[in-house]
Amino acid sequence: xxxxxxxxxxxxxxxxxxxxxxxxxxxxxxxxxxxxxxxxxxxxxxxxxxxxxxxxxxxxxxxxxxxxxxxxxxxxxxxxxxxxxxxxxxxxxxxxxxxxxxxxxxxxxxxxxxxxxxxxxxxxxxxxxxxxxxxxxxxxxxxxxxxxxxxxxxxxxxxxxxxxxxxxxxxxxxxxxxxxxxxxxxxxxxxxxxxxxxxxxxxxxxxxxxxxxxxxxxxxxxxxxxxxxxxxxxxxxxxxxxxxxxxxxxxxxxxxxxxxxxxxxxxxxxxxxxxxxxxxxxxxxxxxxxxxxxxxxxxxxxxxxxxxxxxxxxxxxxx
Numbered sequence: 001x002x003x004x005x006x007x008x009x010x011x012x013x014x015x016x017x018x019x020x021x022x023x024x025x026x027x028x029x030x031x032x033x034x035x036x037x038x039x040x041x042x043x044x045x046x047x048x049x050x051x052x053x054x055x056x057x058x059x060x061x062x063x064x065x066x067x068x069x070x071x072x073x074x075x076x077x078x079x080x081x082x083x084x085x086x087x088x089x090x091x092x093x094x095x096x097x098x099x100x101x102x103x104x105x106x107x108x109x110x111x112x113x114x115x116x117x118x119x120x121x122x123x124x125x126x127x128x129x130x131x132x133x134x135x136x137x138x139x140x141x142x143x144x145x146x147x148x149x150x151x152x153x154x155x156x157x158x159x160x161x162x163x164x165x166x167x168x169x170x171x172x173x174x175x176x177x178x179x180x181x182x183x184x185x186x187x188x189x190x191x192x193x194x195x196x197x198x199x200x201x202x203x204x205x206x207x208x209x210x211x212x213x214x215x216x217x218x219x220x221x222x223x224x225x226x227x228x229x230x231x232x233x234x235x236x237x238x239x240x241x242x243x244x245x246x247x248x249x250x251x252x253x254x255x256x257x258x259x260x261x262x263x264x265x266x267x268x269x270x271x272x273x274x275x276x277x278x279x280x281x282x283x284x285x286x287x288x289x290x291x292x293x294x295x296x297x298x299x300x301x302x303x304x305x306x307x308x309x310x311x312x313x314x315x316x317x318x319x
Contacts, residue, residue, distance in 0.1 A: 010243075030231060048220040098162045108180050233263070
């Protein structure tokens with residue numbers, strides 16, 4: 001394989017979920033942004049997907065869209081959303097992740113800290129004036145309501161269910177964390193100055209206030225958003241075309257044989273009620289072709305990339 005051919009292989013991001021970093025670094029970015037233009041037409045949205053499919057990168061992309069718009073924003077040059085994004089306004093974006101927040105003894109304290117930080121990063125300087133000793137979620141939310149009043153905001157929440165899923169084997173801890181989340185989501189539902197809210201996670205648990213009422217649109221099984229994350233077969237063929245050609249030479253196989261093996265190993269995830277669209281695991285495809293980028297003279301292997309990096313229960317890994 002010639003050095004020229006190796007240079008053509010675009011770098012692939014592994015573990016980087018910051019949209020601007022991905023674009024700035026010139027790493028491969030599969031354009032799913034047309035879905036985000038559709039998504040922004042709603043006001044409150046809920047989405048469940050497994051880990052390692054690209055939810056966090058999607059949220060980061062939405063943060064840039066709502067913060068700075070798509071028109072005349074070089075980060076969206078050449079992407080579908082630039083001509084589809086109809087909102088000409090820009091908004092403070094409160095971006096939260098609950099990943100790692102699970103200990104019921106510290107959960108309320110840590111959640112309050114996350115909220116303070118997220119609101120400050122969104123540009124609400126008044127947060128610094130809140131008594132630093134306030135670590136009751138109800139008290140903090142009351143102060144935040146006053147500070148953000150009159151400003152249209154966007155709220156993005158990732159890994160919303162982590163504090164619950166991490167405590168499924170302890171009913172009391174689960175209930176304690178759920179009560180705290182219930183207060184947060186009740187507050188969020190009642191806010192009148194929210195332009196858009198997206199809550200994502202792996203599971204849906206009832207009785208957390210966010211799902212009460214009809215205004216929250218659950219797109220988890222909506223065929224229109226079946227491939228909002230994950231790669232379709234056409235996307236794999238299109239965006240990874242140079243990597244596919246290189247892999248076939250290294251493995252001494254045809255393109256059809258390689259695609260068949262990739263499909264067998266990493267395709268088959270279906271997230272719509274009609275079972276009409278299947279997607280490949282983003283993490284697995286990225287890692288498979290990253291082998292070639294890093295070691296262009298070594299045969300790539302079909303490892304079980306996702307199952308070893310998605311915090312899967314031991315029983316599933318053994319199976």
